[in-house]
Amino acid sequence: MKIFQEESTQNRSDAVFKLITLTGAVILLLIIVALFVQLIKSSGLSLKTFGWSFLWSNVWDPIRQQFGAASSIYGTLVSTAIAMMLAVPLSIFIAMFLVELAPPVFSRWIGTGIELLAAMPSIIYGMWGLFVFAPFMAKYIQPFLKNIFGNSVLFQGPPIGIGMLTAGIILTFMILPFITAVTRDVFAMVPAVVKESAYGLGATTWEVTRKVTVRYGIRGIIGGAFLGLGRAIGETMAVTFVIGNSHRIVASLFAPANSITATLANEFAEASEPLYLSALIELGLVLFVITFLIQAGAHIWLQRVRKSVGVQ
Amino acid sequence: MKQRSRILRKSFNYLASGVAGFSAALGLMVLGWILITVLSKGLAAYNTNFFSRLPTPPGMAGGGLANAILGTLLLTVLAGLMGIPLGLLAGIYLSEFGLNRRFAQSVRFLTNILMGTPSIIIGIFVYTFLVAPLGHFSAYSGAVALAIMMLPVVARTTEDMLQMVPKELRESALALGAPRWRTTLQVIFRSAKSGLLTGVLLAVARVSGETAPLLFTALNSPYWPSGLNQPVANLTVTIFNYAMSPYPDWQRMAWGASLLITLSVLALMLVSRLALIERKVKP
Secondary structure (H helix, E strand, O other): OHHHHHHHHHHHHHHHHHHHHHHHHHHHHHHHHHHHHHHHHHOHHHHHHHHHHHHOOOOEEOOOOEEOOHHHHHHHHHHHHHHHHHHHHHHHHHHHHHHHHOOHHHHHHHHHHHHHHHHOOHHHHHHHHHHHHHHHHHHHHHHHHHHHHOOOHHHOOOOOOOOHHHHHHHHHHHHHHHHHHHHHHHHHHOOHHHHHHHHHOOOOHHHHHHHHHHHHHHHHHHHHHHHHHHHHHHOOHHHHHHOEOOOOOOOOOOOOEOOHHHHHHHHHHHOOOHHHHHHHHHHHHHHHHHHHHHHHHHHHHHHHHHHHHOOO | OOOOOHHHHHHHHHHHHHHHHHHHHHHHHHHHHHHHHHHHHHHOOOOHHHHHOOOOOOOOOOOOOHHHHHHHHHHHHHHHHHHHHHHHHHHHHHHHHHOOOHHHHHHHHHHHHHHHOOHHHHHHHHHHHHHHHHOOOOHHHHHHHHHHHHHHHHHHHHHHHHHHOOHHHHHHHHHOOOOHHHHHHHHHHHHOHHHHHHHHHHHHHHHHOOOHHHHOOOOOOOOOOOOOOOOOOOHHHHHHHHHHOOOHHHHHHHHHHHHHHHHHHHHHHHHHHHHHHHHHHOO
16 A cells, blocks of 8 residues: 555656656747747837838938848848858868868867867957957958959958958858868768778879768758858857948948848947837847748758768 | 879869868967967956956046956856756756657757857847836846856757666666656766766856847946846946947957956866766766
8 A cells, every 4th residue: 555655656746847847848948939929029010110121121220210121131141151152161171181181189189179169259259350350351361352353343442351251251260160060070970981982993082072072971061051051140249340330232342231130239229219129129030030940941951861861 | 084184183182182281270270369369468458456346437547347257257147047957957858758759859949949049139039028128127137138048058968968878777767666856866867967067067158258148138337236137247248348449448458358258168168078078988
């Protein structure tokens, strides 16, 4: 009899325990739902006033209470595109160096160093970008690009250091470790037999990497690139410091620009009128939707890749 | 198939290897460049005032950031008190009860989404949710924003670490008649201790350098923290405000704060790594 009693209290205590842990999971779920609902609710005024034209209108005028997100969205897309174009090839080369070329001990140390780039808080990138890297860009890199490309549309205007290109390059360094980590794992997962048969046919290291390793792991690399993309689009402080905070859309990459995150960081605390605030929150909503889609896409993609490769 | 001369192929190979080596070196160079800059400019800002005094108006000597240091500690501890237990609970649920149920799968998926959500969006969310209805910025809304950032990190690592504990350990504890909660808290937790510590430290490291979620929640203040209901000084927002100011002495303080943040984050990462290594050495 006593045993039965004990068992039932045990069951009850376990049910309570399960319920308590379930609360944690449910709260996590509720936060995401509440986040989405709150963003929609709080941007209601702007949604109603501007409708869909908010997305492509280029006017951002707090005095006349006219708001359009085009300049911020444009800046986010272009700075992210610069970062991706630089970071993906760099990551592939770094992964090739770490997996194929460097001796293992070396490779571990260098790999840790690259990972540390991810540990740096984004405001530190901002400080370094504003006070050290932007002047460096203005003095060396931008005149250099002007020399090579002449006065092409992309590199017009005075080399002031701050602007779209500098923001894109700093983003490159910030997402590099994320893409490199995935690429390196993908490279290391390619079966030795596959690589060795290519070597056996007389292929060079570069040929094996380009034609065997990258092709074998291309889906994993794409997944890693998506993870980096998600990071780059939402990056705030580093971009805010160096992008220049201008709501004009200009083709030149030397010109100051703006991104969704920089607009939010710079203007949110000052927005006093309800419509201004609501427009800023709608900007946040746009950003959330973009990152949500990218994250979800990357997640589903990587899961499918893992399943097909057979690694859990 | 196209035939290419061996010399051409070899030189291509050397070129690519060179580029690969250069890429890795570039990554390390940037890391070194940032570290050296922060170290040299940060150390120049340090004196006893920096750690013991309140900030002064620009141009006045003798100011410090003691209030911001205290405020950042306060925010991080408060956030940890909320985010860590909830994260642990969610992690336990996912690992021990959720398994492959649809509900658990969707929680897992949304945890990943939350982990990748830009921190500034979390700031806006907490603003619309806590700051706007109450009508003022406050320390606890800042702490809530940071806690939301910690939650998914702790939950994910907890689940991963609990999953790594061998099934036999669970089964033997249950076979001895221990209830589930005892098994989890006294057997599995003990075995996964260093892994859990790593998760918690990573979460703390992640939020202690965050700026964006605090901009519209905890804001900043030139005074000592005077209550959870008030805006509270913190290092990262101070860096942002001071760096954007035209005053050289404020910018110097911003570098000092940057060094402090960098060192704490790196130290937390280092300790979390050591905890993991220790785990691997004695299984």
